Amino acid sequence: MRIVMKFGGASVKDGKSILHCARLVKKFWKDNEVVVVISAMAGVTDSLVHASKKCCNDPSPGFIKLFIAEMTKRHYEAVNDAVRNEEIKSKVHSKIDKLLDELEKVLLGISYLGELTPRSSDYILSFGERLAAPIFSASLLSMGVDSLSLEGGDAGIITDENYGRAKPLAEVYGTIKSRIEPLITIKKSIPVVTGFIGVTKNGNITTLGRGGSDLTATLIASALNADEVWLWKEVDGVMTTDPKIVPEARLIPEISYQEAMELSYFGAKILHPKALEPVMRKRIPVRIKNTFNPESRGTVIKEGITSTKDIVKALSLIERVAIINISGAGFDFAEIMSEVFERLAENKVHVIMVAQSSSELNLSVVVDESDVGKAMKALESITNGMGSVTCIRDVAVISAVGAGMAGTPGVAGRIFSALGKNRINVVMISQSCSEYNVSFVVKRDEGAKAVRVLHKEFELG
Secondary structure, X not given: OEEEEEEOHHHHOOHHHHHHHHHHHHHHHOOOEEEEEXXXXXXXXXXXXXXXXXXXXXXXXXXXXXXXXXXXXXXXXXXXHHOOOHHHHHHHHHHHHHHHHHHHHHHHHHHHHOOOOHHHHHHHHOXXXXXXXXXXXXXXXXXXXXXXXXXXXXXXXXXXOOOOOOOEOOOHHHHHHHHHHHHHHOOOOEEEEEOOEEEOOOOOEEEXXXXXXXXXXXXXXXXXXXXXXXXXXXXXXXXXXXXXXXXXXXXXXXXXXXXXXXXXXXXXXXXXXXXXXXXXXXXXXXXEEEOOOOOOOOEEEEOOOOOOOOXXXXXXXXXXXXXXXXXXXXXXXXXXXXXXXXXXXXXXXXXXXXXXXXXXXXXXXXXXXXXXXXXXXXXXXXXXOOEEEEEEEEEEEEEEEOHHHOOOOOHHHHHHHHHHHOOOOEEEEEEOOOOOEEEEEEEHHHHHHHHHHHHHHOOOO
16 A cells, blocks of 8 residues: 655654654554655644744844753754664754754844745745654654655645745646655655645745645655555544533544545544545545554545444534624625625735625625634725625634535524524634535534534534
């Protein structure tokens, strides 16, 4: 079999966990061709975000020195735990020193300029994966497994210039195939590729958005015609909902591409929202597996309706969102709608949900809370004095997802009846044409309660 394995989060929180993952890879590599995709060590990307903002807003050379020292200490400790060969260990230490020297210079530049552009932000965030990949590869080498680390650009992940949410270009599949396939077929090596990052045609580093390592893995799988993608997480697979909200949440053994996409798009953190697109066209299954329970079958995401015995299969929750309302009378609503989405797209505002009143006098869009400022600024003049643009904050989006909902009468009625009985007010409603998903908005402080109510209503536990 040809397998693409992706590791991230708690799977690579330190050197001991990296060593554990490398041993897993060696075990499966004996009878298979394997490509590894690696995320930054747990918490490193958040630290890089914090450091870049602090250097921009509150420049302090002392802070930069301390930050680099902490990053050096953490990654050196990881090397010492994950790599047992002293010669290999020394080479990785040198690589880390070079990367962190580069990072220090970038942060100093940001502090002098007092400006953090999307391009420079992507460059800074890339260091998490660029530091982790050589450590993982060195761990494999020290076990006698031939391996090399590749940055996203080296592996052929070529993207547009939409920094922060870069999109892979159409030619990416051919580029990846030409660069990686010889390594696994001729050299019998294990490439360890940095997830999350790519490069533009001009060679500038980009990022694919948080969780983008999943997308890196599926892009590579599609390019190589892999048999499966294994996304190693710290959970057994896709659950009926977040166990932190509902402790009785259970594992879903199989789920369709469309169901998984709906869940990931509407807040389930198990998967990057666009990660399934590259593998769907080639019908490559994606398996969610638990790094710390590798014998568990996990959840398989594959083509077609896997089961309809559960009308609602899973529930997701997005808490940090807001509703933007565009309302008024006397204007051409079709033109207004066109301009709304054009302006939001130009300003890179992520639209989660859309609803329109039957009278065509009101359009509501749900956006990420972080996008509210630029969304309001982009839309503030759109009604030309004939209407208004307002914002409702402190709301949450809940989605009920399941192939069994299609063609089943009364699902929406059950959902809203159960919410009504528990005195939970619904602010906004949206349903997909596929009938696989019903999404609605409630007050943020009622979001978790609504999930618990519906989980019990549809007996998902």
